[in-house]
Amino acid sequence: MMQMGKSNKEQTQFIKIKQESAEKFLKLLKTKLSNEPFLDRRIKVKHEGAYVFFPLIYDIEKVKVLIGGISNHLNFDIVSAEGITEDNYKYRSIEEVLVGELPENILELIPKSYDIIGKIVIVEFDQLNTINDKNLVFYKKKVAEALISVNKSVETVYEKLSEVKGKYRLKELKVIYGDDNPETLYKENECLFKLDVKNTYFTPRLVFERKRVSSSSFKKQETVVDMFTGVGPFSIQIAKNNNAKIYAFDVNPSAYKYLIENIENNKMKGEVIAHNMDVKELLNPDSKLGNYLKHKIDRIIMNLPEQSINFLDVACFLMKKPSGILHFYQFCEKPNPIKKGIENLNTNLKDSGWYIEEILNSKVVKPFSPNSDLIVLDLKLKFFT
Ligand SMILES: C[S@@+](CC[C@H](N)C(=O)[O-])C[C@H]1O[C@@H](n2cnc3c(N)ncnc32)[C@H](O)[C@@H]1O
Incomplete structure (x- = not known):
């Protein structure tokens, strides 16, 4: 286990309590202070003569709360002494690793979340990047090392430098720890995906969404189109659990390339048929595939949230008459993003011959920006007869 250059001894504040009061102290922590993390679990509790020394966390404000909570119930002293770190201590968060390693004002700015994709972590320094500090690169390196020490399977840390952009929905990444090898293997809902974090779109943040959609009730031999499949996470998870025929486009x-490999590497009940093309081409009257799939599809997944609305014509062209299911992802402004999403669809379906017969499900999947959310609408579309 990497120790971030910390020796196994460090100067620590202890609360010094008589042996016979130790149990009462621990009880007070539970009852009066609702088990808040006041004790530094990384450091060993010391026993010296008639006293027990409990190591305290670095947070002075919290220690003040602790003192306030117990001073009427116990005699104690706060002392500074050498603490010995626990062997094999498992750090629970990067903050915990970095306490004492980074200045407190910098600790407040380190990322609170990050994406782990197999052996790769992608991290965004949105808050840290706002400061003008000559040590910025050093702070980022420390965060990267902390990420590695908390997540044992990780070998490379990339900094996210841009939002996803362009037709392929890619983001700029810069390696800040480890080898610049963007290919990784990622397991999700019992499927295995190989992908390249620089050259393909992938987010682990849709794990529950893919589980939800792939666990919907599919008819036997249902035909599905996954319009914007990426490396195939929706398609492959659906085919893993259902005897469906899925046409997957990217x-x-x-x-x-990765979609083909992922189809080969996963055992599936159903079938995924991959196509490397712009789905708009299906509308071309000369498209053999377009003519073949026209009004044959029971269910369509549209996961290109910023632009799905511009591909509704393709969905209407493919959807089996008189009705089919649409899983529609879009970014919508707050407040009332779902209401706005439905209005947007209704407006764009006008004159298509199709309408929303039933909203099977609607929800905010995750926040997207301060002003908008990613939403999903599961809809039954019906053709006017
Ligand atoms: C937001 S990603 C979704 C990937 C995938 N559904 C997932 O959950 O990981 C959108 C994908 O659509 C692809 N794409 C964009 N425009 C397209 C088009 N006109 N036809 C087919 N694929 C397209 C991009 O290359 C990208 O991989």
Whole structure:
């Protein structure tokens, strides 16, 4: 286990209590202070003569709360002494690793969340990047090392430098720890995916969404189109659990390459048929595939949230008459993002011959920006007869 250059001894504040009061102290922590983390679990509790020394966390404000909570019940002293770190202590968060390693004002700015994709972590320094400090690179390196020490399977840390952009929905990444090898293996809902974090779109943040959609009730031999499949996480998870035939499209040749590999590497009940093309081409009257799939599809997944609305014509062209299911992802402004999403769809379905017969489900999947959310609408579309 990497120790971040920390020796196994460090100057620590202890609360010094008589042996016979130790149990009462621990009880007070539970009852009066609702088990808040006042004790530094990394450091060993010391026993010296008639006293027990409990190591305190670095947070002075919290220690003040602790003192306030117990001073009427116990005699104690706060002393500073050498603490010995626990062997094999498992750090629970990067903050815990970095306490004492980074200045307190910097600790407040370190990332609170990050994405782990197999051996790769992608981290965004949105708050840290706002400061003008000559040590910025050093702070980022420390965060990267902390990420590695908390997440044992991780070998490379990338900093996210841009939002996803362009037709292929890619983000700029810069390696800040480990080898610059963007290919990784990622397990999700019992499926295995190989992907390249620089050249394909992938987010682990849709894990529950993919589980939810792939666990919906599919008819036997249901035909599905996954319009914007990426490396295939929706398609492959659906085919893993259902005897469905899924046509999976992506315009990015790199995503297609991994999609093919992922289809080969996963055992599936159903079938995934991969196509490397722009789905708009299906509307071309000369498209053999377009003519073949026209009004044959029971269910369509549209996961290109910023632009799905511009591909509704393709969905209407493919959807089986008289009705089919649409899983529609879009970014919508707050407040009332779902109401706005439904209005947007109704407006764009006008004159298509199709309408929303039933809203099977609607929800905010995750916040997208301060002003908007990613939402999903599961809809039954019906053709006017
Ligand atoms: C937001 S990603 C979704 C990937 C995948 N559904 C997932 O959950 O990981 C959108 C994908 O659509 C692809 N894409 C964008 N425009 C397209 C188009 N016109 N036709 C087919 N694929 C397209 C991009 O290359 C990208 O991989």
